[in-house]
Amino acid sequence: MKNLKPVTYHLLLYLLLMAAAARAQTAKDIDAVLKQYLTIQHQRIGFNGVVLLARDSAIISQQAIGYASHEWSIPNTLDAKFKIASMTKPFTGLLVGLAHQEGKLSLDDRLEQFFPQLSQPQWKQISIRQLLSHTSGVPHWQGFSDYWATASKLSLSTDQILEEIFHMELLFEPGTQSAYSSPAYFLLASILEKVYQQDYATLIKQKITAKLSLESTGAFDPLRIIPGMTEGYHLLTDDSLIVSPHRDISAMKGGGNLYSSAGDMMRWIRSFHADKAWDEALVEKIFTPLTDKGIEQKNNDAYGMGWYIREKKGDQPKAYYSAGGTFGYSSIAVIYPEERTYIVILANVSFLPMDDVLWKDIEKIAFNKTFELPALFTKSLHLSANELEKFSGRYTAANGMELQIFLHMDKLYAKAGKNPPFEIYAKNQHEFFAKKMELSFAFQLNEQGQVTTLRTKGKGRTDEFRKQ
Numbered sequence: 001m002k003n004l005k006p007v008t009y010h011l012l013l014y015l016l017l018m019a020a021a022a023r024a025q026t027a028k029d030i031d032a033v034l035k036q037y038l039t040i041q042h043q044r045i046g047f048n049g050v051v052l053l054a055r056d057s058a059i060i061s062q063q064a065i066g067y068a069s070h071e072w073s074i075p076n077t078l079d080a081k082f083k084i085a086s087m088t089k090p091f092t093g094l095l096v097g098l099a100h101q102e103g104k105l106s107l108d109d110r111l112e113q114f115f116p117q118l119s120q121p122q123w124k125q126i127s128i129r130q131l132l133s134h135t136s137g138v139p140h141w142q143g144f145s146d147y148w149a150t151a152s153k154l155s156l157s158t159d160q161i162l163e164e165i166f167h168m169e170l171l172f173e174p175g176t177q178s179a180y181s182s183p184a185y186f187l188l189a190s191i192l193e194k195v196y197q198q199d200y201a202t203l204i205k206q207k208i209t210a211k212l213s214l215e216s217t218g219a220f221d222p223l224r225i226i227p228g229m230t231e232g233y234h235l236l237t238d239d240s241l242i243v244s245p246h247r248d249i250s251a252m253k254g255g256g257n258l259y260s261s262a263g264d265m266m267r268w269i270r271s272f273h274a275d276k277a278w279d280e281a282l283v284e285k286i287f288t289p290l291t292d293k294g295i296e297q298k299n300n301d302a303y304g305m306g307w308y309i310r311e312k313k314g315d316q317p318k319a320y321y322s323a324g325g326t327f328g329y330s331s332i333a334v335i336y337p338e339e340r341t342y343i344v345i346l347a348n349v350s351f352l353p354m355d356d357v358l359w360k361d362i363e364k365i366a367f368n369k370t371f372e373l374p375a376l377f378t379k380s381l382h383l384s385a386n387e388l389e390k391f392s393g394r395y396t397a398a399n400g401m402e403l404q405i406f407l408h409m410d411k412l413y414a415k416a417g418k419n420p421p422f423e424i425y426a427k428n429q430h431e432f433f434a435k436k437m438e439l440s441f442a443f444q445l446n447e448q449g450q451v452t453t454l455r456t457k458g459k460g461r462t463d464e465f466r467k468q
Contacts, residue, residue: 026368031061033365033373038065040374041358044435046235049330049347050078050262053366056340057274060366062262068230068348070241081216081229081261082346084331085324088258090286092185093132093306095192095203097282104195107132107290114191115162123166126174128191131184133290133303135177137170138184144168144251156250158190178293178303182255189254200253209264212271216261220249226259230348232328244328244350256326265344269333274340287320287337298355312338317367323354330354334363341366357438374438380425385410387429391443395454395465403454403465414441434458 034051041047048066052059064076099105105128112124122137130136141147144164151164165183172179189200196203201219209217216228232244249257260268271277272286286305294300295308302309304320312318317339323332330352334343343366345358352358364371388407395403404415405424412432415421424432424441432441439458443451454465 027058027060030365030368031063033371034061034362035063037361037365037373038063040376042066043376044374045352045357046241046349047347047352047358048076048233048349049082049345050076050080051346051362052078052262052266052342052344053362054266054270054342055366059266066348070231070233076230076348077228079216079228079261079263080346080348081226081259082331082348083220083232083259083324083326083329084265084346085252085256085326085329086182087260087265087322087324087331087333088252088254088256089185090306090322091204091208091258092188092192092254093286093304094278094282095207096128096132096188097286097305098207099192099195101279101282105191111187114194115166118166120166122170122174128188129290130174131181131188132305133178133293134180134184134295135175135291135293136181136184137172137174137177137179138165138181138187139168139171140179140181140183143171144183147251151251152247154250155248158193158253161186161251162190175291178291178295180295180297182252185255186251186253192254200257204258208268212267212277214260214264214267217264217268218259219253219257220259222249228261229259233349234327235349235352241349247327252326256324260346262344262346265333265346266342269335269342269344272335273337274342315369321359323359325351325354332359334359339367353438380433381428383426383429388412388426390449390451391432393451394468396468397463397465401463401465403456405454414439 030053034053038047038051042065050064051062053061062078064078064080066076068074068076068080100107107127107129109128110124111126112118118124126136126138131138144151145167165186168183192203193200198206204219208214233241234244235241272283287307287309288304289302289309290304294302298308307320307322310319310321317336320335320337321332324330328348328350330347330350332345332354336342343359343362345354345362361371385407391405391412392407393405395405402417406413406415412424413421414424414434422434424434426432430443430445433439439456442455444453444455446452451467453467456463456465
């Protein structure tokens with residue numbers, strides 16, 4: 001520096017100051033837009049929770065909105081705690097990676113090595129690698145006998161849960177296909193307990209949360225008072241908010257039983273690359289696809305050790321992400337390795353459109369991309385049951401997609417495939433909108449006033465349906 005000419009030195013200093021000012025201005029803009037966006041989504045889709053954005057070591061924005069308790073009108077705060085559901089899986093993935101490093105197990109070890117009671121040949125041959133990558137053939141909760149009706153409400157022992165899991169019929173020959181499975185991660189947690197002779201909650205504390213000083217993270221215990229824990233709520237299709245239905249945590253071990261705060265989750269996701277808290281070879285293994293079979297429910301994104309891997313495509317950056325949803329809670333954490341940028345979204349409302357609306361929008365905000373804020377809903381037009389009746393019917397698209405429009409208690413609902421129905425609201429005599437998702441419905445009528453076709457717009461696509 002001392003050899004630079006005065007003019008050159010001052011020019012360099014000026015450019016550095018301008019760059020710093022630009023970064024500060026950008027961060028300020030991002031913070032303002034995010035606050036405005038969350039305020040709108042709080043009103044539009046009932047978003048309640050905390051959002052953190054970070055780049056390198058700096059927090060760009062941190063926002064808390066809505067209520068931790070509606071009953072007591074207690075607002076959410078930045079240090080509020082939330083159940084993180086399937087965002088537990090990356091913790092289990094790291095524990096498996098650490099056990100592998102320590103020589104406790106191999107990713108190619110088979111279930112029969114840990115569960116000698118197994119008698120079915122296909123079950124015996126399932127590997128730890130297949131459990132991690134959702135290629136084991138073990139079903140999700142639909143394979144668990146009476147899970148939603150009964151078992152999900154009961155506190156079951158590990159032996160009872162293992163017995164139920166091992167009575168499931170595999171969806172396919174292990175290793176040949178992929179299908180998302182939380183019970184597979186229960187098996188991984190049980191294997192970890194066997195090789196370490198410690199319960200899963202203790203392993204999380206000893207090997208992860210203590211190391212990273214995650215003081216607001218742990219295994220949820222429904223009998224323990226957890227200071228700062230939010231209440232969970234469930235949004236119904238008629239837009240009313242209710243206390244979330246009860247779901248026991250026992251069968252969710254390893255796949256969905258942790259809670260955390262946004263600050264802890266930010267420290268957690270930064271620990272892999274930015275803070276380099278873990279062995280470099282282990283980190284590389286965690287974020288490398290374990291199989292060439294993507295997860296269909298997540299746009300066929302690849303899967304590492306508990307993390308989805310979204311490859312770079314166009315202006316969409318590469319991302320490692322983990323999302324969770326259970327009664328009362330929705331969440332997502334995202335790592336952008338090339339941009340050194342991080343997003344954490346925790347909400348105490350289920351089941352919000354986390355991937356296709358909130359993450360998609362907040363990603364644009366984080367990278368300061370051109371972004372149009374969603375419009376606040378105007379008051380819907382009231383139409384009588386007689387006026388609404390003509391829209392009822394079955395609609396099919398050229399690609400075979402089917403949509404049901406029906407009237408119930410003088411309100412109009414839409415139902416796509418096996419998805420739950422949701423109410424749609426009149427914008428005018430022939431156009432409708434859904435409040436909780438980015439969808440609009442435009443009905444076309446013939447000269448006799450009969451509905452002939454329907455055009456839907458939303459989620460970046462337009463579909464044409466013909467009334468049957």
